[in-house]
Amino acid sequence: AAMAITLEQILGDRLAEGTVNIPEGTVPRKAGHKIKFVEAEHPIPSESGMEGTKQMLDLVSELGSRDLVICLISGGGSALMPLPAEGIELGELQEVTQLLLKSGATIQEVNAVRKHLSAVKGGQLARAAYPAKIITLIISDVVGDRLDTIASGPTYWDLTTYRDAFSVLEKYKLTEKVSPSIIARLRNGVRGAIPETPKLGEECFRNAYYKIIASNADALEMAVEAGRAHDLNVHVLTTTMQGEACQVGEHLARVAKAVCQAGKPIPVP
Incomplete structure (x- = not known):
């Protein structure tokens, strides 16, 4: 609209x-x-x-x-x-x-x-x-x-x-x-x-x-800028992820858990 x-x-x-x-x-x-x-x-x-x-x-x-x-x-x-x-x-x-x-x-x-x-x-x-x-x-x-x-x-x-x-x-x-x-x-x-x-x-x-x-890539760039403006550690994992939402959600949850527990692949925000 x-x-x-x-x-x-x-x-x-x-x-x-x-x-x-x-x-x-x-x-x-x-x-x-x-x-x-x-x-x-x-x-x-x-x-x-x-x-x-x-x-x-x-x-x-x-x-x-x-x-x-x-x-x-x-x-x-x-x-x-x-x-x-x-x-x-x-x-x-x-x-x-x-x-x-x-x-x-x-x-x-x-x-x-x-x-x-x-x-x-x-x-x-x-x-x-x-x-x-x-x-x-x-x-x-x-x-x-x-x-x-x-x-x-x-x-x-x-x-x-x-x-x-x-x-x-x-x-x-x-x-x-x-x-x-x-x-x-x-x-x-x-x-x-x-x-x-x-x-x-x-x-x-x-x-x-x-x-x-x-595009999606533009949206990610804006999200990165917004996060960094609030002093967050922002990292784009991928711009090509596809698949079933439940499976992708599980993958992202594992990444988030690794960040919280080990600071990898990026430091804790």
């Missing part, structure tokens, strides 16, 4: 209109007048998120080559922008998302499936907006800042395929647990019966530009 408010303040009357999906309960008190805020659920896709995403698609679908789209992306975008592909119901998308999250699949694996069950992810929003120019401003919560992974890359070319998506379901033994319509879509995609998500070199990316304006 803060990104959208700031953008409207900067652009003023040059901004025609816009719509943004945000987490429930985060509607700003002092919103602008040209950008609509739609509350949606996270991490499981919701009906309200789907309606907001439809509005986004409607906004960009009739644009011409002289128009400019500014896409604002931050953490949680994959869940906040659900719009199932033709033949897929929202409930089926919710179910497969829950199964993938419970299975321990990585964010890259989850997004590979999401992209191929979506009407906007994996570069499909850029395809819908073409021939308009697109500038995407991004706050990244993804390790490595991969543009195809952040919010499932709605304006960035997809590096995964239907085969990749189907392989994820096979890997976690979910092919018998998800809806038959999901399996049918992925199999149709694998055999080329339906179009792939947009890939590098396609015309819709000719006038697309991307800028990461903040």
Whole structure:
């Protein structure tokens, strides 16, 4: 929401209109007048998120080559922008998302499936907006800042395929647990019966530009500065940690215990 408010303040009357999906309960008190805020659920896709995403698609679908789209992306975008592909119901998308999250699949694996069950992810929003120019401003919560992974890359070319998506379901033994319509879509995609998500070199990316304006690494730097300002011994263990929250939490607890007991790998704060 803060990104959208700031953008409207900067652009003023040059901004025609816009719509943004945000987490429930985060509607700003002092919103602008040209950008609509739609509350949606996270991490499981919701009906309200789907309606907001439809509005986004409607906004960009009739644009011409002289128009400019500014896409604002931050953490949680994959869940906040659900719009199932033709033949897929929202409930089926919710179910497969829950199964993938419970299975321990990585964010890259989850997004590979999401992209191929979506009407906007994996570069499909850029395809819908073409021939308009697109500038995407991004706050990244993804390790490595991969543009195809952040919010499932709605304006960035997809590096995964239907085969990749189907392989994820096979890997976690979910092919018998998800809806038959999901399996049918992925199999149709694998055999080329339906179009792939947009890939590098396609015309819709000719006038697309991307800028990461903040990331996890930036947040860590600010945390370090804040800690040192209070005379704390601050040390960044890693910027690439991934995994199940419970397992990562146990690892961090062991590190904290070692610091308290032995002053390693850093002195006691």
